């Protein structure tokens with residue numbers, strides 16, 4: 001199977017009255033790319049996916065596949081596979097009949113159908129359930145069958161709307177891995193919707209962070225995590241502390257202390273600190289690091305790591321995370337103890353204000 | 357030994373085994389929960405089984421003695437024809453009710469809730485007038501010089517009046533009108549619960565709207581059709597007023613024969629035996645139907 005076709009979205013808007021569910025979205029999804037739409041609830045992810053699938057008619061803008069505009073193409077002629085949040089397997093058909101459904105609609109011959117269905121069920125490792133009623137399956141099995149049904153007809157694009165949100169945590173993590181490896185084997189262009197930032201970081205080639213119907217930032221997981229475009233993306237992806245900063249001439253200061261930094265946006269308003277980037281201060285770090293002094297306010301044991309809340313001299317609170325290792329435990333004093341922290345200039349990320 | 361004794365304090369000579377008390381408490385609780393249903397059960401026994409038992413008893417008595425005479429008397433071609441006609445008419449009306457009711461119920465299930473509610477009121481409107489009034493209204497509409505014939509002749513569609521009443525046609529039209537709500541209500545309720553993402557899913561998988569309907573929506577709507585059909589069919593079997601008034605004596609259904617026996621000849625035994633046979637045939641039919649279709653397992657645990 002090979003669905004190496006790119007998808008290009010330009011100026012796409014969807015208005016409900018005066019409300020803009022989608023506001024001039026531009027997005028080019030490469031052939032075989034795993035693109036994730038990430039955003040809080042109500043940001044317009046589902047609307048965008050439904051518009052791509054053809055169930056929602058856009059107010060404005062274009063969706064093109066291989067240069068062809070999809071405006072006049074009804075959903076059943078788009079040849080896009082879709083996995084819904086609640087599986088949406090047909091309850092009156094058994095597992096094999098469900099997976100065969102798209103082939104039946106394409107009037108494929110019986111032998112071809114059987115072969116393809118068997119192959120698709122093999123891919124999700126559920127061939128032994130062929131004759132089961134779908135009502136008897138567990139949530140994870142249903143989602144795998146839904147996935148098999150969505151890829152069995154070799155769609156040009158695979159669309160998934162929060163497919164794992166109904167599963168429990170362990171199963172979700174296993175399925176993330178399975179979906180991604182299936183994608184890598186089939187090379188199928190995929191648009192994946194989630195509100196779970198960890199899931200997005202784990203699975204995607206690129207992530208489009210959506211907020212208020214607009215793309216807040218588009219980039220690789222590393223880009224988004226280390227170089228968020230604004231405070232919204234910084235807070236939405238991963239843990240972070242945002243500290244308001246001041247501008248003095250060409251430079252930025254935190255409570256009067258000049259900041260050593262390698263990257264900054266023109267209108268930076270906050271210093272973003274990721275808890276795991278903070279280190280204990282050593283004299284040798286002077287040339288490359290910023291130094292922050294404070295007192296330990298709280299230590300929280302979280303199994304693999306230790307979360308330390310520190311009140312800076314300036315009165316702001318900052319969070320640090322260190323592995324729960326003996327050497328670390330030894331270095332950290334009790335609540336109220338003084339502590340000096342170091343943050344590398346490369347990790348000193350200054351971001352502008354993003355609309356929350 | 358029970359698990360409790362493992363955790364009992366060491367040196368405790370008498371194991372603290374309360375298994376029996378707990379079991380007794382459990383039984384008591386079950387009983388009390390069931391007790392809540394006793395009034396309803398009692399009502400059912402008194403109102404359903406009582407009369408049916410009484411009916412059955414009456415049908416076995418002739419001139420104060422136990423006898424099968426009522427049943428033997430029925431073993432004739434005339435009675436066979438009455439039963440056969442009753443079931444044929446019921447089946448016909450049920451079939452027509454599906455044909456007319458399904459599109460209506462489907463339309464209502466796809467409309468916004470408010471408009472569907474208005475349509476539902478229209479469907480239920482006939483319930484607010486008496487059955488007798490509605491039946492006479494049909495006589496006015498359907499008779500030789502009635503509104504329908506006048507209109508058809510007036511517009512030149514036909515030359516002579518159609519025989520629309522005092523025959524099978526009139527009976528079926530009248531019964532269909534009465535039965536339609538009983539088809540639409542359960543059907544609408546069942547169509548409403550069919551998740552629209554099934555249709556989106558089908559469409560996404562390559563089904564045109566028409567194929568999506570026939571391959572997904574229609575099969576999922578069958579339980580609702582069965583529910584409505586069974587209700588209508590059973591109600592049809594017992595209808596009396598409509599065939600009596602609109603059939604013009606040409607249509608004889610079991611209910612009319614029962615009325616005749618009871619009210620005209622005061623022969624309660626004969627009337628009862630007819631009721632018992634009707635009930636028996638209906639029960640056997642539904643038993644066969646449930647064996648053939650297995651509706652309840654078809655969609656089990658969706």
Ligand SMILES: Nc1ncnc2c1ncn2[C@@H]1O[C@H](COP(=O)(O)OP(=O)(O)O)[C@@H](O)[C@H]1O
Nearest residue numbers: 016020021039040041042043044045046047048
């Ligand atoms: N049919 C509709 N009519 C009016 N508003 C809608 C409709 N569909 C979606 N919306 C609005 O559009 C916004 C985006 O919805 P959605 O795409 O479902 O968000 P997400 O999937 O990101 O949670 C929401 O505020 C929602 O209320």
Ligand SMILES: [Mg+2]
Nearest residue numbers: 045046047162
């Ligand atoms: Mg959504």
